[in-house]
Amino acid sequence: MLPSLLISLCLAACAVRPDPPQGALTQMQLSTPMRVTEHRGQDDLLSAGLGLSGLQSTSAPAFSDPAHPTPAELRRRALWSNWRGIADLSPTGGYGRLYGTLAPVPGREYTALATVPGARQPHRVLAQVPDHFDARRRCVVVAPSSGSRGIYGGIAVAAPWALPKGCAVAYTDKGGGSDYVDLDAGLGVGLDGMLAPLGTPGLAFAPQVPPGASGVAFKHAHSRDNPEADWGRHVQQAAAFALQALDAAFPAQAPFTFDNTRIIAVGISNGGGAVLRAAELEGDWLDAVVAGEPNVYAAQAPGSRPLYDFATEAALLMPCALLDLPAQALPQPPLRAQVEPAWRARCERLAALGLVDGADAMAQARDAHERLRASGWTDAALQAGAPSVGFDLWRAVAATYASAYGRYGVGEHPCGMSYAALDATQLAGLRPGWWAEGAGIPPGNGIGLRDPCAQGADPTLEGLRCLRALFTGEGEDAKRVQAGIAATAAGLPRAELPVLVVHGIDDGLIPPAFTSAPYVAAARAAGRRRIASWQVEHGEHFDAFLAFPDYGARYAPMLPYVYAALDRVSQVLDRTAPMPADARIPARGRGQGAVEAAQLPMPD
Template identity: 70%
Template sequence: MTRLPRLPFLTMFTSLLGASVLAACSSASPRDSAAGSAHPMIEPQRVTEHRGSDDLLTAGLGLDGLRAMAPPAFADADNPTAAELRRRAIWANWRGIADLSPAGGYGTVYGSVAPVPGREYSALATLPGATQPHRVLVQVPDAFHPQRRCVVVAPASGSRGVYGAIAVAGPWALPKGCAVAYTDKGAGTDYVDLDAGIGVRLDGTPGRIGEATDLAFVPQVPAGASGVAFKHAHSQDNPEADWGRHVQQAAQFALSSLDRAFPHAAPFTFDNTRIIAVGISNGGGAVLRAAELDGDWLDAVVAGEPNVFVDAHGGRPLYDFATEAALLMPCALLHLPADSLPQPPLRTQVEPLWALRCATLQASGLVQGGDTAAQARSAYERMRATGWTDEALKAGALSVGFDLWRSVAVTYASAYGRHGVGAHPCGFAFSAQNPDFSPRAATAAERGVWWSDAAGIPPGNGVGIVDVKLAPPDFTRAGLQCLRDLYDGKGQAADGVRAGIAATRASMPRADVPVLVVHGTDDGLVPPAFTSAPYVAAAREAGRTQVRYWQVRNGEHFDAFLGLPAYGARYAPMLPYVYAALDRVAAHLDGEGGLPADAVIEARGRGAGAVEAAQLPMPR
């Protein structure tokens, strides 16, 4: 089967949507249809309409509603409705990804929150060989035109839920009339309250295990288990190893949904529908993994700040550098001038804790020195020797302040080792907690917001990490050392974690797939020296001539934190460059120029003022 030929548009349609729509959504070259039959199509299990005061892009909240500090309220906090949960999930995921602060420029300098009416199609899809499903959801705008068939596939950032990439793909694709297919990549916010025996249904509302037939996650629960289980840690599937297949299955679900939405124009296939994949962070890694899959099903990829691992050119897996940072970075940061670190964390508050870490590292032989200054210098030099830059260390201070390194390591150790509930090799667990961090049962109100509000990885939203190794004086040090030993130690548990990490190693993209990688030079969570730069170098070495690399000066990992004055002043947002990269690959697919060249982009923060276009130069 060949792709449908180009057809003339009606003059009215052209005038309404403009030339940019045609450029973004038009068809290009014919393709092999074999990829479309790799797995049977997934039928939508839930269809909802979103128009008027409840649109696809902001659930009717608009920019002012997304900016509001208080989340959209529930009429009954113990029993939120599916519509209330959806609106709140969209609010939370926008705020978790984009800088929506009044000085940030979103909606004025870049990006769009204009209402987009349409329909949503959702389902639970399970990969062959997996035990747990991943969520897939397709937004089909009313402006979708069957003669300009385009789908943008957007896997969630981090461990977020199914709306976790709405700020990445929706503002670019939906106003152009493209459908957007989302997936939570086998992670997400389908938390299970083990004490109450309650999980999350397809529509986001709570459901009782053993009664509800559409729960998104049903873990194996040993007798006497308590606390909270969540899919990324407890699915026993090692979802990261299948990120690429999650993206492909989401694309297949999009075609099935479009068949349902436009039966008169069916079938929608990989032969006649343009597929672009875009993601940031873990989502960026997922779209790069999708690019390596066989079959001519994918037209182009844009990967922002991707968490991707290649075992060459200095590449390091996330678990390696995260556990290293969890142990060493608090001490190493004391070697940097206090005024060189953004706030928070406040140096006066954290310095005693960081100095204590230096002392415990010295006592265990991991750093040298007779005083804090010498120990900090030793930790700093050790991190520099393994590839950390000063820019990454400074931006990484935020991850230290929010205890993010530990939360990543705890969850990923469980995932890589395929450990179920109660089987974490370092004894970690998750639970609602009292003020003294002791576990307790969750309330109905807490449980009711997990799906909408959580980021998919505790701590947060009333769920904390239970660390059985907590002990003074450096309370988290013993647990962190156990996590590090799972990477470079011996034993069955360490072997299992390393095997899980090895399964996430990326291969090279198909030679004919345009790939544009975008990464901030100051990323302190997923440093480009360990991820994007090695990936691009390996791709060049393998002769992948369609891989391009944009390096954004003063770009870090979290646009959402640019609302903090110290971060917005020094760091440039990354989303404008992801949107620009989508513009460029879409134009290339339309035959309107070659792929953009590699670029080092001299972006900068907004200083004391508001974001202006001049601070965000775009490559020519």
């Protein structure tokens, strides 16, 4: 660990722009008028009336007219998709029985577009206000989306904890989201999720479209904004928007301000990184933070690595390295027998390029494994990283982030990559549901990643080498991408702000050794007393994967610990309990049965 003074100087070097006065924040200007919808009876805030059984269904909620779904139908499907993408809702998973709730919560939703200063494109903000909002104990929980998901991408993280307690919930897609644009048809997405022609006022994403552009554009890759650099301000604006929504919902109790309303920020993955970026902003607007498995880059802190670095490294080496692990060590899917030929081809090509050593595939796999271990990967993280290899997630992430960090627009990707419909004949049927079903980063929903370098027995390798060189190289494109990565470095949390970080020890997508562990150590070394870390044994990154039997048998869900962390920081703010201590939590998977409480012990 670096000495306290040195680490403080390192992180303080990250530029932090001064905040506007709190009154100005509360009354921020929106890019569109506020849209208000009511959700009661057979509809509600938590699940649009689907409940646990409806969310468990493998069939998406139907559109009455598939070519022209209504805003209410799109919202229902978006909730179905985002719940299933974040939580383990399988019958043996324990949701609604051991933790969490899907009991209906009636109320209103307030939606708008907001823009951080200097940004070209807006981000979506949404506030859910329950009818039983407790105006005597004013509370807003801010939940930025996980990953690059759309506006409901944080609902499973915050709403089941906050809404039943009478708190409002504020969301932001933090400059990502599923507002895909069909460049050939000239169609974007409006505030209500409906398709609309480019040029229509109030589109959630309206990219610059060069002549002859074709395919699909999406905000995270093509906004030319590097949204990750502004994650903290996205969270801050979402909180301010919620206060405006509360003023509109309860005018007799207005004004709702940062001074008279408790603000707690919670997020997982990219959302966890976003709330930690919010924690560094000046002012007393934020009262507590819970960051689950956060994608956070602590710059000069020992061991810290940006996502782009370890993702491109994993994309290149991990397919080969996994051959060196025993077959039974890897969770399935992907099925080892199906992917092993491709992994062997990767070893052969890496050896031919001098990137690994060894006379045969197994020797090459051993060398790739040793190289990853030497750079900080644990075997547990490698095992849990297998699905990211099998589902080609590393490449999808790297391609999107390269474009974002370099602030490239449509048709400008430094490795020539782009996005288009996989089957043009099916496009008309898929396009109306993109906003509701997209996860914010293709491939998926009929959209594929086009790589002009694809060739040979290992078609993705040359494109991955190009992506990796943007981090390790020295050309103009590399400098642009590297500057964008530097702009995402996190600063220190505000002094005395309660911050509780929750991370699975086995996380294979956002390994704690590269992210949360250096961040917590740096903050503590700099004198931040109210920060704690919960390390969850057998916790990986994707609760939704636990619906696969082999994952559920091996790994414990993370959401129970995020909800428990919210309980703890709320008690700290109520002054009924001290700040929690660091903890290593002996959670475990459910084996062949259903989740039981004993498998999910909570810290004292």
